[in-house]
Amino acid sequence: MIPPFEARIANPTLRRTAERLEVLQVNVGRRCNLACGHCHMESGPNRTELMTRKTMEHVLRVLRSWKFKTLDITGGAPEMTPNFQWLVEEGIKSGAHVMVRSNLVILNEPGYEHLPEFFAEHGVEVVASLPYYTERDCDRQRGSGTFRTVIAMLQKLNALGYGRDERLPLDLVYNPGGAFLPPNQAELEREYKTRLSADFDVIFNRLFAITNTPVGRFGDFLRRTGNFDRYRQRLHDAFNPAALEGMMCRFQLSAAWDGGLYDCDFNQAAKLPVKGPANIRDLGDVPEGREIAFGEHCYACTAGAGSSCGGATA
Amino acid sequence: MSEKNSYYDAADLGNFAAMGECAPDLWEKFMAYYGAVFESGALTKREKALIALAVAHAVQCPYCIDAYSQSCLENGANEEQMTEAVHVACAIRGGASLVHGVQMKNVVKGLSM
Numbered sequence: 001m002i003p004p005f006e007a008r009i010a011n012p013t014l015r016r017t018a019e020r021l022e023v024l025q026v027n028v029g030r031r032c033n034l035a036c037g038h039c040h041m042e043s044g045p046n047r048t049e050l051m052t053r054k055t056m057e058h059v060l061r062v063l064r065s066w067k068f069k070t071l072d073i074t075g076g077a078p079e080m081t082p083n084f085q086w087l088v089e090e091g092i093k094s095g096a097h098v099m100v101r102s103n104l105v106i107l108n109e110p111g112y113e114h115l116p117e118f119f120a121e122h123g124v125e126v127v128a129s130l131p132y133y134t135e136r137d138c139d140r141q142r143g144s145g146t147f148r149t150v151i152a153m154l155q156k157l158n159a160l161g162y163g164r165d166e167r168l169p170l171d172l173v174y175n176p177g178g179a180f181l182p183p184n185q186a187e188l189e190r191e192y193k194t195r196l197s198a199d200f201d202v203i204f205n206r207l208f209a210i211t212n213t214p215v216g217r218f219g220d221f222l223r224r225t226g227n228f229d230r231y232r233q234r235l236h237d238a239f240n241p242a243a244l245e246g247m248m249c250r251f252q253l254s255a256a257w258d259g260g261l262y263d264c265d266f267n268q269a270a271k272l273p274v275k276g277p278a279n280i281r282d283l284g285d286v287p288e289g290r291e292i293a294f295g296e297h298c299y300a301c302t303a304g305a306g307s308s309c310g311g312a313t314a
Numbered sequence: 315m316s317e318k319n320s321y322y323d324a325a326d327l328g329n330f331a332a333m334g335e336c337a338p339d340l341w342e343k344f345m346a347y348y349g350a351v352f353e354s355g356a357l358t359k360r361e362k363a364l365i366a367l368a369v370a371h372a373v374q375c376p377y378c379i380d381a382y383s384q385s386c387l388e389n390g391a392n393e394e395q396m397t398e399a400v401h402v403a404c405a406i407r408g409g410a411s412l413v414h415g416v417q418m419k420n421v422v423k424g425l426s427m
Contacts, residue, residue, distance in 0.1 A: 180384050184389070
């Protein structure tokens with residue numbers, strides 16, 4: 001029997017957001033050129049949910065008035081949402097640090113090839129998914145041929161200064177290729193750096209090791225393969241109370257393509273909205289703290305070394 | 315003993331601690347030692363997990379194969395590395411049989427005219 005996640009949080013302060021919210025994470029759409037096996041958003045080429053410019057205007061209003069330090073743009077492939085470049089430009093003009101979570105494969109598609117230069121010109125931090133440093137393991141999760149394209153795009157970003165120039169950070173995201181927890185982030189980062197440099201002459205800044213959350217397409221995979229209960233138990237047994245303080249939900253607000261508000265992207269997938277105004281258009285200009293909405297999937301963020309969209313937390 | 319259709323049950327691995335019931339001191343000493351062995355030291359946790367996987371195959375322990383396949387993955391090893399580790403176990407087991415053939419040769423030599 002797995003106890004409710006909230007019951008594991010002894011300190012009531014940790015059930016609320018921190019005094020200052022740092023990150024406004026915006027999931028601008030479910031459309032994606034890929035359909036990865038681990039995607040909690042179940043994104044793919046046939047998805048039609050895309051953020052409108054009107055909703056983006058509310059995002060920018062809240063970004064400015066709440067004085068978020070970072071605008072974290074994700075998807076889907078966020079590049080496929082109309083007005084994506086406008087959102088990035090306005091975010092930068094607002095003085096926020098803008099990061100884009102890209103699958104990189106999209107940057108090789110017609111109509112998107114100019115984006116590496118666009119990112120470099122605006123000093124956008126690029127966070128790219130690369131589940132492993134070998135072709136076989138990577139393609140199994142993300143689709144045939146994706147690894148080679150990602151490597152080519154990393155080389156292109158490196159040529160533009162990414163990973164080398166301090167105003168152009170390039171981070172990679174590892175996530176396990178199945179029903180197991182991620183390795184030690186620092187050790188894996190060293191290994192990625194050694195292998196990618198030796199094999200492909202690719203450099204990057206940080207590796208984020210993210211635990212797979214048992215929702216969306218990954219949750220379906222667990223159920224289909226008979227791994228669901230064992231994985232839930234694994235997350236629960238690896239509960240690390242030291243990871244509670246750094247849970248990303250305490251420092252961010254997450255907006256969906258339709259403006260719906262959540263504590264994180266995983267709560268979006270689990271359809272677990274914030275306890276407070278339901279849509280970004282309903283938010284005032286004064287920052288507000290909130291009680292966090294927890295579900296059993298939150299054990300993924302406190303297992304072992306902890307996990308967040310920025311990697312390990314404990 | 316209750317009737318079972320197998321000597322091995324995957325759920326039994328979770329009951330390993332039952333071995334501490336009648337000999338708690340020995341169990342605690344073993345577990346403390348076991349934990350210390352798998353901490354990173356001169357060898358990394360990943361290297362130790364791969365050695366454990368190879369040994370698990372050599373001793374053909376299904377519990378250990380289950381536990382250390384997962385441990386290898388959670389320490390960043392891939393299937394290629396794990397397969398090579400199993401081949402190391404296989405080579406040593408096979409080699410151990412084959413090298414004993416020298417004893418056979420010695421016996422034959424001793425008995426032959």
